[in-house]
Amino acid sequence: MKRDLLSIQDLSGGELQNIVDSAIHLKALREAGTDHALPRKCTLGMIFEKASTRTRTSFEVGMFELGGHALFMNPNDMQLGRGEEVRDTARVLSRYLSLIMIRSYLHETAVELAGYAEIPVINGLSDREHPCQILADIMTMKEEFGTTEGLRVAYIGDSNNVCNSLLLAAPLAGYEMAVASPEGFLPDDDIVTQAERTGARFDITTSPKEAVSGADVIYTDTWVSMGSETEHDARIRAFAGFTVDEALVQHAQDGAKVLHCLPAHRGEEITGPVMDGPSSLIWNQAENRLHAQKALMMMLLE
Numbered sequence: 001m002k003r004d005l006l007s008i009q010d011l012s013g014g015e016l017q018n019i020v021d022s023a024i025h026l027k028a029l030r031e032a033g034t035d036h037a038l039p040r041k042c043t044l045g046m047i048f049e050k051a052s053t054r055t056r057t058s059f060e061v062g063m064f065e066l067g068g069h070a071l072f073m074n075p076n077d078m079q080l081g082r083g084e085e086v087r088d089t090a091r092v093l094s095r096y097l098s099l100i101m102i103r104s105y106l107h108e109t110a111v112e113l114a115g116y117a118e119i120p121v122i123n124g125l126s127d128r129e130h131p132c133q134i135l136a137d138i139m140t141m142k143e144e145f146g147t148t149e150g151l152r153v154a155y156i157g158d159s160n161n162v163c164n165s166l167l168l169a170a171p172l173a174g175y176e177m178a179v180a181s182p183e184g185f186l187p188d189d190d191i192v193t194q195a196e197r198t199g200a201r202f203d204i205t206t207s208p209k210e211a212v213s214g215a216d217v218i219y220t221d222t223w224v225s226m227g228s229e230t231e232h233d234a235r236i237r238a239f240a241g242f243t244v245d246e247a248l249v250q251h252a253q254d255g256a257k258v259l260h261c262l263p264a265h266r267g268e269e270i271t272g273p274v275m276d277g278p279s280s281l282i283w284n285q286a287e288n289r290l291h292a293q294k295a296l297m298m299m300l301l302e
C-alpha cells in the first residue's frame with residue numbers, strides 16, 4: 001500500500017518521531033561527510049503551481065544526496081496547463097516516477113493527484129496545510145529543547161496553511177499551542193475541532209501578548225500568503241500590532257526561541273533584530289527542511 005503525506009495527520013505520533021530522529025541522524029551523517037543513499041535509484045517529480053525557494057531546493061538537493069534524481073515540473077510547461085486532467089497526469093507520472101511532490105493552490109488538487117497516483121504524493125504546501133514545513137519545525141524544536149513534549153508554542157499572525165499543520169501536529173508531538181490572530185484571520189473551526197478530537201487544547205486569542213505568555217517558542221509567517229497579493233494593503237492594516245518584535249519576545253519565557261517558515265518580510269510580521277538576533281532558530285529551521293524531507297522520502301519509499 002503506498003503512503004502519501006497530504007496532511008501532517010497522515011502520520012502517527014510514532015512515525016513523526018521516527019522521521020524527526022532519522023532526520024537528526026541524516027544531518028549528523030552529512031556533517032561528518034558521510035553519504036546515505038536509497039537502496040535503489042529513485043526519481044522525484046516536483047510540480048509547483050506557486051513559487052518556492054526552500055521547498056524546491058531542499059527536495060531537489062535531498063533526492064540528489066539520497067542517490068536519486070528530482071525533476072522540477074512547471075504546470076504551465078506541462079499538458080496540465082492546457083487542461084489535461086489531474087487524474088490522467090497522476091496515472092501517467094506514476095509510470096515514470098517513484099514519488100511526486102506537489103505545491104498547489106487548492107488542497108483538493110493534491111488530494112486528487114494522490115487519489116489517482118500509484119506512487120506516494122507529498123503535499124509541498126497547499127491552501128490548507130504545509131506538512132513538510134512542520135516536520136522541519138518539530139526537528140528544530142527537538143534539537144533545541146531535547147523534546148517537543150510539554151513545550152508551549154505561540155503562533156502569531158495569519159492562521160492559514162502553516163498554522164493549520166502546526167495545530168494538527170500538536171497532539172502528535174505533545175506541545176501545547178496558543179494562537180493570536182486578528183478577527184477574521186483566526187484558525188478555522190474545522191482544523192481546531194480535528195486537532196482537539198485527538199486530545200489537544202488550544203488558547204485562541206486576538207492578543208499577541210496573551211498568546212506568548214509562558215511560551216517557549218514563538219512562530220510567525222507572512223501576513224500575505226501566495227495567492228492573497230491583491231489583499232496586501234488591507235492585510236497590512238488588519239495585522240497592525242501583530243509584529244513579532246523584541247518587546248513581544250520579552251513577554252515569553254526567558255530563553256524563548258523564534259521560528260519563521262520563511263520567506264519573511266522584515267518590519268511586517270517580524271522585525272530584523274528578532275530574525276537576526278539570539279532567539280532566532282530560523283536559519284537552522286530552513287536547513288532542517290533538507291534533512292526532514294530526506295527522512296520523509298526514505299520512509300515513503302521503503
Ligand code: CP
Binds near residue numbers: 051054055056133261
Ligand atoms: N517555507 C517554504 O516553504 O519556503 P518556500 O516557499 O521558499 O518553499
Ligand code: NVA
Binds near residue numbers: 125160225261262263
Ligand atoms: N503561508 C505562506 C507560507 C509560505 C511558505 C504562503 O502560503 O504563502
